[in-house]
Amino acid sequence: MAGKAQAAWDGLNERQRNYMHVLFEHDQAAEEQRAADWASGRTMDDRTPAAEWRWIDVVTPGSTLTSVQRDLAKRDVRDPGVGSTLAALARAGLIEHEEVPRGRGRAVRAKMTRTGRAAVRSAIKAAPGRRTGELADWSWEILVRLWKADGDVIRAGGPAVERAFLDRKPPLAHQHGYPHYTISEAGRDHYRQGWARYAQLYPWVAAPDPEPGADPWPDTAQKALAGLRQAVDAAVAGRRAAF
Incomplete structure (x- = not known):
């Protein structure tokens, strides 16, 4: 573009x-x-x-x-x-x-x-860095709406929606009479697994974290913090022993 x-x-x-x-x-x-x-x-x-x-x-x-x-x-x-x-x-x-x-x-x-x-044309074709099997920005926005609806029916019709969500195996959504949809279990899995990737591809889409209560620190950071805590505790204990 x-x-x-x-x-x-x-x-x-x-x-x-x-x-x-x-x-x-x-x-x-x-x-x-x-x-x-x-x-x-x-x-x-x-x-x-x-x-x-x-x-x-x-x-x-x-x-x-x-x-x-x-x-x-x-x-x-x-x-x-x-x-x-x-x-x-x-x-x-x-x-x-x-x-x-x-x-x-x-x-x-x-x-x-x-x-x-x-x-x-460029938005439909692909976002920069988009990989095979990843959703376009407009279809990711719809999946976000389906995720937020949490099983409730939303309106999101059009042949492009059917191709993006229903033609997949397994489908990312269930149709309840055109143009009404609910998210499928495969759609939930796609959202969970792809959330971090899509956040990079389409940062303008307000997509909630699928695991908001998850620990944001990686394991390496947690281990480093634990090591620092042990070092501090040992230093404090040594200082107390000196008096």
């Missing part, structure tokens, strides 16, 4: 990253549809530039949810704050956004920048 895209991505919170993933999916779907239409000859005479057809409706007038809002809901992002989130992403240079007249109201739409697409 280019330095600008990396810096912008590192500064995003979980909600903003969810927006970026959803917008990227819609951007790529539009690109694929455009290519398919062109290959079939349906748009041979259509010279509409990408700067226009890449715009994505995020919010439209009325009570009907857009496909972006529905996909965000699958990621458990439903709270207010569309405007502030889009503004933050625009300030980071990852998207453009605007309001346009639509019927009796106004629609909010967004368009990804090249930097935004580069950021998401």
Whole structure:
């Protein structure tokens, strides 16, 4: 990932990253549809530039949810704050956004920048130093949510979630009707065994220590402290014996 895209991505919170993933999916779907239409000859005479057809409706007038809002809901992002989130992403240079007249109201739409697409592509592909079998940052964030839920059901839908969690043998989660999940025993084991490693890979993810009561000192440090304690005790005993 280019330095600008990396810096912008590192500064995003979980909600903003969810927006970026959803917008990227819609951007790529539009690109694929455009290519398919062109290959079939349906748009041979259509010279509409990408700067226009890449715009994505995020919010439209009325009570009907857009496909972006529905996909965000699958990621458990439903709270207010569309405007502030889009503004933050625009300030980071990852998207453009605007309001346009639509019927009796106004629609909010967004368009990804090249930097935004580069950021998401690299985040999806791999984090620096990520090894085979390790989760991407967004899937680690979901596993953290599942761990925190402690067996309760959470919403975290999408084909990517199914591939990351259900296609593993054994699966890291159980599905309770799309898009609801609970953590599996294999998911708990993966969290416990991988927590320290993921803390290095994705330090921006607030993942609780799976063993908060564990002794933080390694065995070598404990032995050194024990040796020092014995030396101090022996010195004190020798001093007392001298008087």
